[in-house]
Amino acid sequence: MADEQLVIEKPQSHEILARGYTFGTITDQISAVVLTKRTPLFWIASFGLGFILLQLLLASAVLLFGKGTGIWGIRTPVMWGFAITNFVWWIGIGHAGTLISAILFLLNQKWRNSINRSAEAMTLFAVACAGLFPLLHMGRPWLFYWLFPYPNSTTVQPNFRSPLVWDVFAVSTYATVSLLFWFVGLIPDLGTLRDRAKNLFAKYTYGILAMGWRGSARHWSTYDTATLLLSGLATPLVLSVHTVVSFDFTIAIVPGWHSTFFPPYFVAGAIYSGFAMVLALAIPLRAAYGLDGIITLRHLENCAKVMLATGLIVAYAYIMETFMAWYSGNPFEQQAFWNRMTGPYSAQYWFLVTCNIVSPQLLWFKKFRQSPVLLFISSIIVLTGMWLERYMIIVSSLAQDFVTSSWSLFHATRWDWATYWGTIGFFLFLFFLFVRLLPMISIFELRSLLPQAKVGEEVKG
């Protein structure tokens, strides 16, 4: 038992999880959320809200297919409007999941284990919502497969020199790799659910999904290599996705878009909004399911710190963007930024500055970072601010570009809003299905964090 003592005194472990957990209790607590027959009211309410909003998405999609994209407010010159704003916003939100599961894994940040599963699920569902928008925006979504190079009778092929085609590859690769990463992470926990499920249907379903995982040491050894390799592959991928999304803008010559620092600026903004979404989901979940011992204040604080850091990068980007507009001496660039600050969209501009730059400064205070309620409010503010940022970049630049005679403002219609809120519903719907049907926290990774998991001193038999 002397060995055990030595292990418990190691500093890093006990702060991540509350004390007193054993392999058994941690397994039971997380798997009980899925295997119980009782569904908490919180789940029913959130899922119900998601389901209702999902109907709104379906209704607006049906109308869109029937009448065309004219039901949205997109008119020349602002042809991108809400659709691309929402696309960029959703795909940005997805970034936190991969960052937590891949980059923090490579950096050996053990605290990630409590939130990586749900953050990866969030990534998948956010990418699913993001992917809907370019498809709906196409006008003829049923011809979406024209985006891919395939042998066809018209002999026409996609233009590989266009950033829009790069985007197709970047986003579809991102969705596929995130799904694979998430599923590989789930396999051992699916085995746990298979072994613990009482209901025969659940047992068979989890059994098929677990594919016969039995926790063999030989398998674990390969499995660890696979996780490491997938993290290594996902790390450059996550940084590249929003970079490629930003190319949609920078490669065009529209004032306010044509800028070399868009890639890092977009990636920082993506991680910023992504961590805000992680907090917005984790805080209610831990309260509703009593997971305070697993998703501790330290996790929330770390997420808040990442949010603050990326928020500062975003603030720097805003300042540099404005400075470069002035310093470039390019009158169109200067006009674009002057329009943003004082023109028809100035209210949105200053609101986004308040949300994204001013409000996160409160995160400097430890008291603030340790209050789940304040963090939740703060994350919603950041999500709003980041949405406005995407809106500002897309709409204000397109509305007022080079020639004054072609200027025209964008007015969102009710169907723009319906589609946007509809995807929020779609997201909630998918996320809460996940919470109910799959373990939302990686059980096997938490077991390996417990002090008991350390192998003691070598005792030669």
Add this chain to the structure above:
Amino acid sequence: MKADIYGVMAEFDNPTALVNATRAVRDRGYRKLDAYTPFPIEELNDVLHLHKNKLPLIVLAGGILGGLTGYLLQYFVTVIYFPINVGGRPLHSWPSYIIITFELTILFGAISTVLGLLALCGLPMPYHPVFNVPRFSAASRDRFFLCIEATDPLFDKQRTSGLLATLEAKEVSEVAH
């Protein structure tokens, strides 16, 4: 020649006991053995000599294949199959191929990681004899198991079970086929 049982299995309630027992059994010369644990234990890799596997090689091959596919696909389409002259710029415009080449490298690399993992682990495998041990369902919760397989040349039902029983095992049971 098939043995009448798959092997014998010992159950432990902590990882240290499992690692010590595995080391002891290996020192006695047993080679056909496997440990079953609810989470990865690094020390087992040392004890069982599991440091090398072919997965990185598979992923490297997959990644190279993906990169080549991406580049050659774009070269074929833009230079041979569907050439468009845009302002006299070269048809073979390699800088604009970089992104899709990169994306397909990652995509093929990730797919080959997952397929390679499944292939090297022999999954999906719906049936395996170790599941016949009633207590084995705890291997995915809080118990640690060591199984010595009957195919090991040193295997002898009585003696091997006796050896496992001396190694702090909570329970030793036979694994039916």
